[in-house]
Amino acid sequence: MAENEAAEARTEKVLESTLDSVDEAEEAVLQTARKMGFDDDDMHRIGMSVRETMVNAVVHGNRYNARKKVWLSIAHTPERLEIVIGDEGDGFNMDKLPDPLAEENLLRHSGRGLLLIQAFMDEFQIRNRDPKGTEVKMVKCVAKEG
Secondary structure (H helix, E strand, O other): OHHHHHHOEEEEEEEEOOHHHHHHHHHHHHHHHHHHOOOHHHHHHHHHHHHHHHHHHHHHHOOOOOOOEEEEEEEEOOOEEEEEEEOOOOOOOHHHOOOOOOHHHOOOOOOOHHHHHHHHOOEEEEEEOOOOOEEEEEEEEOOOOO
């Protein structure tokens, strides 16, 4: 374990609550993922997950409020990529979100992002930030060859 911790590299950024920050976060994460050797399919999954989480942070969390920031942390070892995105919004309870697969929600244009992230990433956690906001942690593991 201590060996992996020593090999961990971390990048942290404080981003504005704008849609330009969505692109900036995606590019920063994909640059790291590319260096780690993820294939095109995983690159697509990681990029979509970061975009969806960033849009949620900017639009739903911070509500484009220029005084509120979004925090991005990218950490990696040779085996795993960990992305943490936090906002300063009011937070939310995931259990109270409508089921995107329920018949009455199938034709809605939104509400599937968290479901996609859970399907695309190996680990997915949401927690409340202190004193305010939401933090999403996503992990994608490097596929073992053989």
